[in-house]
Amino acid sequence: MTSEADDQIICIIGAGYVGLVTAARLAEAGREVRVVEVDADRRAAVAVGLSPIFEPGLDELLSAVVASGRLRAVETMKEGVAGAGIVIVAVGTPPTHDGEADLSQVRLAVDQALAEVAPGAVIAIKSTVPPETTRALGRDSTRQDVTFVMFPEFLREGSALEDLRHPSRVVVGGEDVAAVRRVAALLGGPDTTRLLCDSVSAELIKYGSNAFLATKISFINEMAQLCELTGADIEKVADGMGLDPRIGRSFLGAGLGWGGSCFPKDVRALETSAGYHGQSFWLLKAAIEVNSQQRRRFTAKLLRGLGGSLEGRRIAILGLAFKPFTDDLRQAPALEVVRQLEDLGAQIVATDPVALDRARSLLPRATLVADPYEAVTGADAVGLVTEWPVYRELDWGRAIGLMRGRLVVDGRNCLDGTDVTEGGGVYVSMGRRTRGLPPQAPGSTAEGVYSSTVPPVPLG
Ligand code: UGA
Numbered sequence: 001m002t003s004e005a006d007d008q009i010i011c012i013i014g015a016g017y018v019g020l021v022t023a024a025r026l027a028e029a030g031r032e033v034r035v036v037e038v039d040a041d042r043r044a045a046v047a048v049g050l051s052p053i054f055e056p057g058l059d060e061l062l063s064a065v066v067a068s069g070r071l072r073a074v075e076t077m078k079e080g081v082a083g084a085g086i087v088i089v090a091v092g093t094p095p096t097h098d099g100e101a102d103l104s105q106v107r108l109a110v111d112q113a114l115a116e117v118a119p120g121a122v123i124a125i126k127s128t129v130p131p132e133t134t135r136a137l138g139r140d141s142t143r144q145d146v147t148f149v150m151f152p153e154f155l156r157e158g159s160a161l162e163d164l165r166h167p168s169r170v171v172v173g174g175e176d177v178a179a180v181r182r183v184a185a186l187l188g189g190p191d192t193t194r195l196l197c198d199s200v201s202a203e204l205i206k207y208g209s210n211a212f213l214a215t216k217i218s219f220i221n222e223m224a225q226l227c228e229l230t231g232a233d234i235e236k237v238a239d240g241m242g243l244d245p246r247i248g249r250s251f252l253g254a255g256l257g258w259g260g261s262c263f264p265k266d267v268r269a270l271e272t273s274a275g276y277h278g279q280s281f282w283l284l285k286a287a288i289e290v291n292s293q294q295r296r297r298f299t300a301k302l303l304r305g306l307g308g309s310l311e312g313r314r315i316a317i318l319g320l321a322f323k324p325f326t327d328d329l330r331q332a333p334a335l336e337v338v339r340q341l342e343d344l345g346a347q348i349v350a351t352d353p354v355a356l357d358r359a360r361s362l363l364p365r366a367t368l369v370a371d372p373y374e375a376v377t378g379a380d381a382v383g384l385v386t387e388w389p390v391y392r393e394l395d396w397g398r399a400i401g402l403m404r405g406r407l408v409v410d411g412r413n414c415l416d417g418t419d420v421t422e423g424g425g426v427y428v429s430m431g432r433r434t435r436g437l438p439p440q441a442p443g444s445t446a447e448g449v450y451s452s453t454v455p456p457v458p459l460g
Helices: 017-028 040-047 058-067 077-081 104-116 133-139 160-165 177-184 199-230 234-242 263-276 282-305 333-343 372-376 396-402 418-422 446-450
Strands: 006-013 032-036 071-074 084-089 122-125 147-150 170-173 194-197 314-318 347-351 381-384 407-410 426-428
Touching: 006 017, 006 077, 006 104, 017 032, 017 058, 017 071, 017 160, 032 077, 040 058, 040 071, 058 071, 058 160, 077 084, 077 104, 084 104, 084 177, 104 122, 104 133, 122 133, 122 177, 133 147, 133 199, 147 177, 147 199, 170 177, 170 199, 177 194, 194 199, 199 234, 199 263, 199 282, 263 282, 282 333, 282 381, 282 407, 282 426, 314 333, 314 372, 333 347, 347 372, 372 396, 396 418, 418 426
Parallel strands: 006 032, 006 084, 032 071, 084 122, 122 147, 170 194, 314 347, 314 381, 381 407, 407 426
Antiparallel strands: 147 170
8 A cells, every 4th residue: 555645646447438538638637647457458458559449539649648658557456546646436337137237346446446545545436326326335435544426427429538628517526525626626627617516416416417318318309209290390399499598409309319328327227226215207217218219210210111011121221339429339229220120121231430340249130331332232221320420421312323212211310301302312300201202192191101100010
């Protein structure tokens, strides 16, 4: 055990998404950072300044801070925590079978850190943990000279570094005010809003933020369905609602719904936590249900657009990552949609600018190709799943010319449809009118073919 805790030295446990980006940012801001990582491959990559994940700007920053000696990847906790004033726990809290957060990695990291950490150090929990976890860790600690705080993370994949350089807020919760202040000083500048509170509130700020945003998306997706039933346009509705500063336009993007490593896990964990306290959090149950319905609605649009059968039909899927600018496929809507389509007999050709390597083992039945034009060649329909700019900027006239059919279902409302219809395609989106159909006789139900009522077929 080292004798003095120095806040200039930061130890981060876990070189996962949050750990790695936070480490790089803190080193960039001038701290001496050590990342404790058990996975040898990950550690080796970081040691030479290479990011094991795709995140814009991270490779460049990592190589700079590793070269300058301010960031080191280490194997043992002893090396990691020696002299560190602040130890940040950024290990995973994956969902258990029951939807709870599995805290075993957090507990192990804390136990190992407590055995080595300098007196006076603060252990900051950055992993997303259920209410009362941080307090319990402090209560059960074998070291009364070490303080615990909750230090929730709000960064988004794809813009993680920018989020850390200019945080919307820094939240730190704990019972020891001095420790809370030490951790709050790590991120942001003089103009950053810092919210200091108790640890349980900090835990709930994290869960509440993700759950609220996810609910907002599910709300707009329900509205999108009503738009389809009434002939309104969800993009106009969202624009109009979003102009109210109390509502705001962000996270009113209708489409395939939320995925990723955070929203699905955190919404369920919050709902489960509430359940333990005897509360039925109905709103979250509904948000989860609507989200899973969105995938089925998208599949239904393809099914109906192709005349009710997908047997032997070839469908091109554009985008696999759970959102653009990441190669993360965790809980990606694409995985669910591809499986549903395959179960209905379709042959899938999928493409993504960065996620193909990760997708290979997850989608063994699908053909994966790098070039979007190759993906659409000979396709009966195209399903746009991830709103990568490259798909928005596609030469849709050319793409439709390469297809066998002409149906394009935009699961993210990221095209305005004109490119598709001018190229001779039929454009179907989420919560907006179908475009590109030949004019119909009054009373005709042709548009109904492309509508998105969840079909009565089993869709996974
Ligand atoms: C989310 C939060 O936004 C971060 O603040 C938080 O720190 C992070 O989780 C976490 O807990 O670590 P992230 O998972 O990177 O960040 O992704 P988001 O940009 O929030 O998107 C989540 C999902 O919602 C994506 O699948 C996205 O496509 C979907 N989404 C987003 C919509 O369907 N509509 C929208 O309007 C916005």
